[in-house]
Amino acid sequence: MDNPEYRAGVIDLLGALGVGELTAFQRLAADAELAPTLADQAALAGMAVAEFHHFERIRDHLAQLGASVDEAMAPFHEAYVTFHANTAPSDWLEGLVKAYVGDQIATDFYREIAVAVDDDTRALVTEVLADAGHADFVIDRVRSAIDEDPSVAGRLALWGRRLVGEALAQAQRVAADRDALAAIFVGGEGRPGMDLAELGRVFARLTENHAKRMATLGLAA
């Protein structure tokens, strides 16, 4: 952390991740109201709460770094607000697919970035991105819904494509705006960076993983 540019990049990374967890918490909590039963509502609320506890871990770490949590997160808030405004689910199934696909795209994205940071920061990022074990709930519900009414599959497949498109659009916007965060990718003394070809492979992996998850849900990517 002696290098001020690298420190700024780590604070950017944690700020982006933190506000992502906080906004995911709020959107999941709100989307839970679309649930057909109170038990389902509670299940999605539980996913929201898991995101909040991840946020708390990041907030604590930012405080340890002497960074203002508000200042670290604020530059990335708008991108998440826009993402969620553009991907408000219109029903329970869309909410479920978003909870799963949105969370997993973000996880993949931050794990790719974490390759280029120090061990401590990477350990934190990996920890807060650990699957809270809620994926099975979503997969089960979505597959059952498709079994009952195969016509929903087409609509949800389009929905999944929209989610990944909006997520990548916001990620690119953030990367273009934030030099310190982008510099993490490029690397520095003692840290391996990524060249343009590697960045291309990152995006290829993100979209491949997305396609695999859509298949798991029983949907075309």
Next chain:
Amino acid sequence: MDNPEYRAGVIDLLGALGVGELTAFQRLAADAELAPTLADQAALAGMAVAEFHHFERIRDHLAQLGASVDEAMAPFHEAYVTFHANTAPSDWLEGLVKAYVGDQIATDFYREIAVAVDDDTRALVTEVLADAGHADFVIDRVRSAIDEDPSVAGRLALWGRRLVGEALAQAQRVAADRDALAAIFVGGEGRPGMDLAELGRVFARLTENHAKRMATLGLAA
């Protein structure tokens, strides 16, 4: 729990408390978006998460009693939905006052009921109603806002009156609808009940405590 009528009353009590915690979680999470800063947003989100963990404890206890969580909570869902629909805060300060006053009225109410139940149930109710230590945050913010602009006090005082009015209206509606819950108040073999005079004193205590809390916030009751 051998008495089926008493068991039904306890399940009603826990169902009402559980869906109250779950809906409070959702409303607080949504109201957090009114916050002026991300740190404030996170503070209110933290209060929401505390409510969710209380809900989880109740859900587990209902499951131990062999009760369907959905069936136990469903009869009380509408009353909470109506309460929240009638008391949607229009700004951050109203959201804060609601978070504090609403939670505390509910706490007082369920503590009064808990006097009439068995030790195990009472221990659970007392535990999930324990102050999560968030009150100080709300008191501090509301008092500061009044110091900065004394004109908000009148509006927030009216708001507090509306909150308690709506809460009592819903509580009375539920008590009138649910015989098993009402029977808990009346008592049974080995459990002291309440007569009409005692019920009157319960409501007097609820409104007195509300007045004290409003005073703590710097508001007329």
